[in-house]
Amino acid sequence: MTPLVKPRGLFIGLTLLCLLATWLSLALGPVSLPLFDTLRAALRLLGVPLAPYGLEQAELILGQIRLPRTLLGLAVGGVLALSGVAMQGLFRNPLADPGLVGVSSGAALGAAIAIVGGAVFGDVPEGFAPYLLSVCAFLGGLGVTALVYRLGRRNGQTHVATMLLAGIALTALAGSAVGLFTYLADDATLRTLTFWNLGSLNGASYARLWPLLIISAGVALWLPRRAKALNALLLGESEAGHLGIDVERLKRELVFCTALGVGAAVAAAGMIGFVGLVVPHLVRLLAGPDHRVLLPASVLAGGSLLLLADLVARLALAPAELPIGIVTAFIGAPFFLYLLLRGRA
Amino acid sequence: MRLSTRIAALCVGWLFSHPAVAADLPQRWVSAGGALSEWVSALGGEAKLVGVDTTSQHPQSLKALPSIGYQRSLSAEGILSLRPDILIGTEEMGPPPVLAQVKAARVRVELFSAQADLPTLAQNLIHLGQLLGAEAQAKQLLQTYQQQLDAQQARVAQAQTAQKAPGVLLLLGHAGGKPLIAGKDTAADWLLQQAGGRNLATHSGYKPFSVESLASLDPEVLVFADRALSGEAAKTALFKENPILNSSRAAKAGRVMQLDPTLLVGGLGPRLPAALKTLTDGFYPAKGGQ
Numbered sequence: 205m206t207p208l209v210k211p212r213g214l215f216i217g218l219t220l221l222c223l224l225a226t227w228l229s230l231a232l233g234p235v236s237l238p239l240f241d242t243l244r245a246a247l248r249l250l251g252v253p254l255a256p257y258g259l260e261q262a263e264l265i266l267g268q269i270r271l272p273r274t275l276l277g278l279a280v281g282g283v284l285a286l287s288g289v290a291m292q293g294l295f296r297n298p299l300a301d302p303g304l305v306g307v308s309s310g311a312a313l314g315a316a317i318a319i320v321g322g323a324v325f326g327d328v329p330e331g332f333a334p335y336l337l338s339v340c341a342f343l344g345g346l347g348v349t350a351l352v353y354r355l356g357r358r359n360g361q362t363h364v365a366t367m368l369l370a371g372i373a374l375t376a377l378a379g380s381a382v383g384l385f386t387y388l389a390d391d392a393t394l395r396t397l398t399f400w401n402l403g404s405l406n407g408a409s410y411a412r413l414w415p416l417l418i419i420s421a422g423v424a425l426w427l428p429r430r431a432k433a434l435n436a437l438l439l440g441e442s443e444a445g446h447l448g449i450d451v452e453r454l455k456r457e458l459v460f461c462t463a464l465g466v467g468a469a470v471a472a473a474g475m476i477g478f479v480g481l482v483v484p485h486l487v488r489l490l491a492g493p494d495h496r497v498l499l500p501a502s503v504l505a506g507g508s509l510l511l512l513a514d515l516v517a518r519l520a521l522a523p524a525e526l527p528i529g530i531v532t533a534f535i536g537a538p539f540f541l542y543l544l545l546r547g548r549a
Numbered sequence: 550m551r552l553s554t555r556i557a558a559l560c561v562g563w564l565f566s567h568p569a570v571a572a573d574l575p576q577r578w579v580s581a582g583g584a585l586s587e588w589v590s591a592l593g594g595e596a597k598l599v600g601v602d603t604t605s606q607h608p609q610s611l612k613a614l615p616s617i618g619y620q621r622s623l624s625a626e627g628i629l630s631l632r633p634d635i636l637i638g639t640e641e642m643g644p645p646p647v648l649a650q651v652k653a654a655r656v657r658v659e660l661f662s663a664q665a666d667l668p669t670l671a672q673n674l675i676h677l678g679q680l681l682g683a684e685a686q687a688k689q690l691l692q693t694y695q696q697q698l699d700a701q702q703a704r705v706a707q708a709q710t711a712q713k714a715p716g717v718l719l720l721l722g723h724a725g726g727k728p729l730i731a732g733k734d735t736a737a738d739w740l741l742q743q744a745g746g747r748n749l750a751t752h753s754g755y756k757p758f759s760v761e762s763l764a765s766l767d768p769e770v771l772v773f774a775d776r777a778l779s780g781e782a783a784k785t786a787l788f789k790e791n792p793i794l795n796s797s798r799a800a801k802a803g804r805v806m807q808l809d810p811t812l813l814v815g816g817l818g819p820r821l822p823a824a825l826k827t828l829t830d831g832f833y834p835a836k837g838g839q
Contacts, residue, residue: 234630407646523627524618
């Protein structure tokens with residue numbers, strides 16, 4: 205298949221799109237700020253010494269609400285899309301998404317334990333309470349993924365097919381455990397759980413943001429270095445091995461990066477579906493299957509898509525807000541159907 | 550300290566030492582709690598409300614106000630776009646980071662308890678009265694409320710001298726399908742008790758129930774609250790979806806009562822005494838033309 209766009213053009217286009225989405229995400233919101241104020245406040249946030257006169261509200265909204273939210277959207281979208289590429293490469297299956305190795309369901313389980321358990325047992329140390337949910341979700345994701353990986357290993361080899369089935373089984377198991385917690389939850393905790401499952405970039409704060417930013421930057425820098433190996437893996441495992449790729453190590457890295465990245469993203473923003481599945485396809489349609497292009501381009505595209513979806517989420521019903529999971533799935537599901545009907549998937 | 554600063558400080562001190570002047574009171578209100586919005590309206594503050602959450606359904610006129618979404622998933626910027634002076638809500642309001650952002654924007658955030666008892670209500674009402682500049686009205690309302698509840702208790706006590714407390718189940722449903730049964734530690738349980746009913750359910754919280762155990766409990770009175778339908782349509786749907794209910798004592802005797810589900814959210818509201826009276830009247834029907 206010849207790519208529709210040359211890599212150079214793609215990168216220029218995606219970078220522009222990403223900048224545009226970032227700007228829109230900073231400039232638009234339920235509170236309408238004069239464009240000039242937004243510009244000045246943005247420049248001040250960047251450290252340009254301008255007179256703060258009349259900028260109090262703009263600075264507060266930009267600095268404390270929109271900027272952390274925008275960064276969160278970029279990081280979550282980017283890392284989810286990147287993990288999607290990694291998983292589709294690992295399983296050599298275009299239907300694969302980051303949830304396949306159990307990281308999402310594990311995180312959901314961790315969150316359910318934190319939300320319901322926290323309500324039942326109470327008494328979490330004061331300073332730790334706000335982070336309990338994120339930490340539990342992150343650890344749940346890592347834990348279940350580690351288990352899936354362990355189950356897929358036999359005689360020092362990782363069997364991708366076994367891993368896939370183990371992932372399905374553990375996802376079902378985690379799902380039923382979440383169901384049990386849902387049953388045990390009282391009305392109030394139930395609603396918290398439901399909203400967490402829908403995902404949201406709402407209420408982003410720097411304290412929650414930093415761990416995610418560091419992890420996603422790490423993943424985004426590391427995975428593209430393995431692009432050639434992923435390309436070789438497209439030929440098949442033994443073929444990749446003959447080309448001098450340490451396939452076992454590659455698989456381990458892919459699973460580890462996905463677990464870290466998706467775990468951190470889910471911990472910070474809840475479950476956000478379809479970005480990890482759809483964005484890699486979108487980029488592949490445009491630029492072909494070369495991972496050297498696909499990996500970095502997916503980061504840009506994922507971040508942009510999530511920011512635009514978030515914009516819909518917070519403007520559509522303002523002053524109320526839609527959970528972003530609804531918007532991404534609403535865009536993602538029809539696109540996915542379109543792919544299926546084209547016979548590509 | 551310079552003289553002008555001192556004078557300024559004095560002036561500020563003098564301002565604050567005065568009892569709340571009308572100008573100091575918050576003028577633009579956003580309420581994230583059904584019962585709270587009702588009380589604000591009852592205290593004559595409806596005109597000050599500029600936004601409410603989705604649980605604020607009464608009085609009907611509140612539905613015309615901008616909706617800030619569900620009380621647990623508020624959005625900071627959405628609230629700020631209404632330029633409020635104050636945001637009120639119960640401990641259910643959240644998420645916490647959003648409240649912190651709203652506070653950072655110098656909007657006053659006032660938390661009220663949603664606990665269903667009189668002392669809490671008294672506290673809430675007095676507090677609301679102060680914030681609205683309607684303290685006398687708040688006291689008046691509270692007194693009336695207290696009297697109504699006292700009268701209610703007297704009514705129940707009076708009725709119980711002649712009749713035994715009936716066994717009741719409260720079903721909470723959505724268009725009739727798969728109703729949840731209200732158990733212990735719920736607002737519904739408290740409501741049934743206040744109305745003089747005996748809640749037959751022994752579990753805690755709202756739980757789905759098997760139809761069989763429903764039949765075996767055989768309540769004398771069924772109370773149902775439907776979130777989607779109201780009136781006769783809700784009743785029809787309930788019995789159509791759960792035909793087993795038809796065989797209960799309550800259904801045969803026609804003792805099936807409806808309750809507005811919004812009464813079950815967010816603490817004691819102003820419509821409660823009237824609802825309790827209706828329930829009690831249903832629980833203890835007047836015998837043969839007394």
